[in-house]
Amino acid sequence: MPHEDTAPILSVRDLTVEFVTRRGTLRALDRISFDVARGEVLGVVGESGAGKSVTGSAIIGLIDPPGRIAGGEVRLAGERIDNLPPEAMRKVRGKRIGMIFQDPLTSLNPLYRISEQLIETIRVHTDLDAAQARARAIALLDEVGIPAPEKRIDSYPHEFSGGMRQRVVIALALCAEPEFIIADEPTTALDVSVQAQIIALIKSLCRERGTSVMLVTHDMGVIAETADRVAVMYAGRIAEIGPVRDVVKEPLHPYAKGLMGAIPSLEGETPRLVQIPGSMPRLSAIPQGCAFNPRCSQVYARCHVERPELIAVGSRKVACHLYDTRSKSGVAA
Amino acid sequence: MTVASTPPNPPGRLARIWDSDIAWSFRSSPVTVVATVLALLLVAAAVAAPLIAPYDPFDPASLDLSDGFSRPMVPNEITGKVFWLGSDSQGRDIFSAILYGSRVSLLVGAASVLFSLVIGVGLGLVAGYVGGRTEALIMRVADVQLSFPAILVALLVFGVARGLIPPAQQEQMTLLVLVVAIGLSNWAQYARTVRGSTLVEKNKVYVDAARLIGLRAWPVMLKHVLPNVAGPVLVIATINLALAVIEEATLSFLGVGMPPTQPSLGTLIRFGQQYLFSGEWWILLFPSLVLVLLALSINLFGDWLRDALNPKLR
Amino acid sequence: MLAYILRSLMQGIVVMLAVAFIAFSMFRFVGDPVVNMLGQEATLQDRAELTERLGLNDPVPLQFARFVADAAQGDFGISYRQGRKVSSLILERLPATVELAVLSAIFAFVTGIALGVYAAIRRDGWIANLVMALSLIGVSLPTFLIGIGLIYIFAVELRWLPSFGRGDTVAVGWWTTGLLTTSGLKSLVMPVLTLGFLQLTLIMRLVRSEMLEVMRADFIRFARARGIPERRIEFRHALRNTLIPVITIAGVQLGGVIAFAIVTETVFQWPGLGALFVNAVQFVDVPVMSAYLLFVAFVFVLTSLLVDLVYVALDPRLRSGNPAMAK
Numbered sequence: 001m002p003h004e005d006t007a008p009i010l011s012v013r014d015l016t017v018e019f020v021t022r023r024g025t026l027r028a029l030d031r032i033s034f035d036v037a038r039g040e041v042l043g044v045v046g047e048s049g050a051g052k053s054v055t056g057s058a059i060i061g062l063i064d065p066p067g068r069i070a071g072g073e074v075r076l077a078g079e080r081i082d083n084l085p086p087e088a089m090r091k092v093r094g095k096r097i098g099m100i101f102q103d104p105l106t107s108l109n110p111l112y113r114i115s116e117q118l119i120e121t122i123r124v125h126t127d128l129d130a131a132q133a134r135a136r137a138i139a140l141l142d143e144v145g146i147p148a149p150e151k152r153i154d155s156y157p158h159e160f161s162g163g164m165r166q167r168v169v170i171a172l173a174l175c176a177e178p179e180f181i182i183a184d185e186p187t188t189a190l191d192v193s194v195q196a197q198i199i200a201l202i203k204s205l206c207r208e209r210g211t212s213v214m215l216v217t218h219d220m221g222v223i224a225e226t227a228d229r230v231a232v233m234y235a236g237r238i239a240e241i242g243p244v245r246d247v248v249k250e251p252l253h254p255y256a257k258g259l260m261g262a263i264p265s266l267e268g269e270t271p272r273l274v275q276i277p278g279s280m281p282r283l284s285a286i287p288q289g290c291a292f293n294p295r296c297s298q299v300y301a302r303c304h305v306e307r308p309e310l311i312a313v314g315s316r317k318v319a320c321h322l323y324d325t326r327s328k329s330g331v332a333a
Numbered sequence: 334m335t336v337a338s339t340p341p342n343p344p345g346r347l348a349r350i351w352d353s354d355i356a357w358s359f360r361s362s363p364v365t366v367v368a369t370v371l372a373l374l375l376v377a378a379a380v381a382a383p384l385i386a387p388y389d390p391f392d393p394a395s396l397d398l399s400d401g402f403s404r405p406m407v408p409n410e411i412t413g414k415v416f417w418l419g420s421d422s423q424g425r426d427i428f429s430a431i432l433y434g435s436r437v438s439l440l441v442g443a444a445s446v447l448f449s450l451v452i453g454v455g456l457g458l459v460a461g462y463v464g465g466r467t468e469a470l471i472m473r474v475a476d477v478q479l480s481f482p483a484i485l486v487a488l489l490v491f492g493v494a495r496g497l498i499p500p501a502q503q504e505q506m507t508l509l510v511l512v513v514a515i516g517l518s519n520w521a522q523y524a525r526t527v528r529g530s531t532l533v534e535k536n537k538v539y540v541d542a543a544r545l546i547g548l549r550a551w552p553v554m555l556k557h558v559l560p561n562v563a564g565p566v567l568v569i570a571t572i573n574l575a576l577a578v579i580e581e582a583t584l585s586f587l588g589v590g591m592p593p594t595q596p597s598l599g600t601l602i603r604f605g606q607q608y609l610f611s612g613e614w615w616i617l618l619f620p621s622l623v624l625v626l627l628a629l630s631i632n633l634f635g636d637w638l639r640d641a642l643n644p645k646l647r
Numbered sequence: 648m649l650a651y652i653l654r655s656l657m658q659g660i661v662v663m664l665a666v667a668f669i670a671f672s673m674f675r676f677v678g679d680p681v682v683n684m685l686g687q688e689a690t691l692q693d694r695a696e697l698t699e700r701l702g703l704n705d706p707v708p709l710q711f712a713r714f715v716a717d718a719a720q721g722d723f724g725i726s727y728r729q730g731r732k733v734s735s736l737i738l739e740r741l742p743a744t745v746e747l748a749v750l751s752a753i754f755a756f757v758t759g760i761a762l763g764v765y766a767a768i769r770r771d772g773w774i775a776n777l778v779m780a781l782s783l784i785g786v787s788l789p790t791f792l793i794g795i796g797l798i799y800i801f802a803v804e805l806r807w808l809p810s811f812g813r814g815d816t817v818a819v820g821w822w823t824t825g826l827l828t829t830s831g832l833k834s835l836v837m838p839v840l841t842l843g844f845l846q847l848t849l850i851m852r853l854v855r856s857e858m859l860e861v862m863r864a865d866f867i868r869f870a871r872a873r874g875i876p877e878r879r880i881e882f883r884h885a886l887r888n889t890l891i892p893v894i895t896i897a898g899v900q901l902g903g904v905i906a907f908a909i910v911t912e913t914v915f916q917w918p919g920l921g922a923l924f925v926n927a928v929q930f931v932d933v934p935v936m937s938a939y940l941l942f943v944a945f946v947f948v949l950t951s952l953l954v955d956l957v958y959v960a961l962d963p964r965l966r967s968g969n970p971a972m973a974k
Binding site: 477480481482484485488489491492493495496497575579582583586587588589602606609610617621624625628629632633636 | 662665666673677678783784786787788789790791792795798799803899902903906907909910913924925927928929931933936940943944947951
């Protein structure tokens with residue numbers, strides 16, 4: 001099953017999402033670009049409102065009006081999908097890109113049995129008949145760790161606990177063996193005790209299948225454990241993207257530094273948690289130049305006028321003028 | 334307040350109101366603007382009826398039977414008088430009758446809305462604040478009342494009042510009876526809304542805090558509850574005004590409302606219905622049209638108001 | 648589940664008793680029943696006799712108990728005005744009202760749901776907007792004016808349909824039906840449209856707003872993310888979830904059909920219970936008013952019981968009495 005292809009499974013270029021309101025147009029995503037390699041887990045972190053979830057919705061084509069994709073492109077295995085007609089895009093959803101939402105309580109239709117929802121999804125995307133689809137649904141439930149799946153399959157969502165429901169949601173996302181999965185805060189609504197199980201489950205299932213994952217979360221701990229690479233988002237832009245180990249150990253972008261400083265460490269190396277002063281700007285009040293400039297301790301004149309583009313620094317990319325070798329002030333420590 | 338004492342607000346008070354979200358949503362809905370203007374015109378005409386009406390339709394001395402059944406805008410064959418909207422069998426001017434009729438309709442409507450508002454808000458506050466059995470009783474009655482159609486409740490109240498009031502006084506009491514009957518059939522919605530809001534406020538810390546420093550909790554809570562419920566109550570009241578006007582018209586149409594000596598729009602329609610088959614269409618059409626326009630314009634305004642105060646419903 | 652049904656049954660009984668108390672108070676305290684029955688000229692002895700016979704000297708709670716017992720057996724006393732047993736007056740007129748109300752309810756429900764779903768799915772289409780605008784006009788149109796308008800168009804101008812009455816009826820046992828003759832069916836058309844119209848607009852608006860609400864739910868988004876076709880999402884996932892609250896509210900509203908029948912029956916001179924009631928109110932015929940009140944309350948309790956049962960059938964969360972949670 002693993003593809004030998006080295007081309008990225010997902011490629012996002014200059015993706016821009018805007019919401020038109022009567023007070024003007026708000027930019028929820030501002031020219032973001034990144035790739036996800038085959039079999040890779042990309043973590044996406046940032047504060048709420050940074051554009052993490054909007055990125056997921058934009059990729060799968062589920063931005064609700066008044067929002068719209070205002071520019072850029074999204075390619076799945078090299079094929080452009082952001083401008084597909086609705087019916088073609090529907091066939092991509094579920095079949096080639098799966099999605100897992102935050103709250104398993106509200107993700108499932110309370111009035112239908114698990115079996116009905118699973119079989120429906122399987123039959124929409126495959127040629128299996130009802131009996132085959134049911135067998136496949138049972139196998140999927142078994143895979144996601146539902147005990148006695150042949151019995152539980154005919155239960156209603158309310159008859160499952162939160163963690164079990166999220167397993168059902170994962171099974172639903174995997175129905176048609178998609179190549180790419182977007183997990184939007186998959187553990188936020190769960191008890192702390194089951195969060196690790198769910199993350200481990202997603203990771204192992206995707207590894208077995210060679211499926212790529214975009215894991216959206218605000219939990220740096222989850223990212224550090226699970227992801228291969230991480231993208232740090234701020235005010236609708238990517239601040240830094242690179243291998244997890246590097247970004248966590250030695251973040252480059254001042255915002256990422258602040259974010260990593262806020263992770264409590266068991267070893268007690270950092271005696272105090274670092275706090276970033278101020279808060280993320282509202283979409284209607286993003287400053288000119290670098291969006292982080294009002295909160296940055298190393299801000300200088302250029303940050304107020306010119307927006308920093310992503311520039312390669314070693315294994316990663318960072319959007320900060322401090323690392324622009326052409327810049328007069330040079331590289332800061 | 335004089336102009337000079339106004340604090341120097343850079344945008345100015347009116348400008349700020351003009352620029353507010355609510356004013357914007359009002360301006361951007363032409364239907365609402367038209368409906369509001371129409372409603373205001375109809376209300377103004379009703380209030381100013383004695384000034385506008387060309388005839389006094391209830392002065393028997395001014396009525397001339399030979400003016401009877403004049404067609405709209407056409408001079409009467411015998412007397413040569415012109416009635417804009419025609420005249421009825423007694424030579425009564427329909428236009429004037431409509432003006433006075435909408436006056437009665439709106440008076441009953443507004444008074445009954447006020448009546449149910451006072452009862453509903455009062456009971457809702459008591460239910461939410463006192464709780465326990467009182468609350469259970471009030472809300473139970475409200476449930477039953479809400480599931481019973483208003484018109485039925487109003488008819489029953491009307492019937493009971495008829496049985497209790499001596500026949501000689503019935504005619505002059507009718508207006509009051511109608512207000513009570515319609516008012517009693519519409520209070521439950523206010524009570525529900527206000528109770529919900531009161532329950533929310535009751536559990537907030539400041540109520541406890543007020544009690545701790547020895548203040549009576551009641552007045553403190555009122556100060557917080559009332560502004561919170563003002564919006565929903567206003568919406569309910571607006572929509573209920575249209576309902577009350579229709580309800581009154583229905584009762585009068587059924588013959589248990591305003592008497593012929595003091596007709597409302599419903600009473601006028603009841604008269605007009607007799608001429609449905611004989612061709613004097615204007616006696617029926619014009620009062621009906623005014624009734625529908627009145628109810629529709631108030632409803633449109635209420636509908637907009639509900640959406641404007643509840644953006645999430647859009 | 649059984650507990651749930653028992654509870655709604657109990658609630659129904661409590662409501663019936665409360666309404667019975669109101670009806671009883673009306674009968675006992677609005678006017679003097681003895682004077683009403685015998686007239687002003689009766690002798691003191693006659694009065695005393697009737698007072699004793701009606702048990703009006705007994706303690707009030709005992710009188711109320713007797714009233715409830717009689718009513719439960721269908722005995723509502725004698726009409727002041729017509730001098731006949733109220734129960735036979737009601738039985739005579741019941742078929743006319745029931746046929747009218749049931750047909751109107753079906754008409755309102757089916758059309759209301761269909762239009763509401765359409766208006767929600769095509770929320771920005773011009774037909775949907777037109778339907779919504781018309782519905783607001785519908786809410787502002789008093790029932791009696793709709794009736795008059797229909798009479799003018801179909802009876803006065805076009806002469807297609809009769810303007811009043813039930814037409815020819817056929818007796819089936821004690822029941823008389825207008826459903827088996829052409830003139831009976833023709834006579835039903837306008838009253839049914841008139842009576843159903845207001846409920847139709849209310850149900851339609853309710854369905855639309857509930858459906859729009861449901862379409863914003865997370866599980867709809869998740870269904871979209873799974874690539875379920877939009878049609879299927881609308882009619883399978885959204886519709887059923889929409890109907891649960893709609894049935895609760897609409898069920899109660901349909902009870903209102905009975906009450907609005909009062910107006911429709913007056914406009915079309917329909918020989919039903921509503922017309923009987925309006926007459927009773929005009930002449931303060933208290934036994935008829937009490938009986939009608941009890942009848943309407945009974946219909947309400949019955950509909951809400953039915954609604955509860957449908958609710959249980961539709962919502963699995965209520966069906967599983969013991970929430971067997973997964974371990």
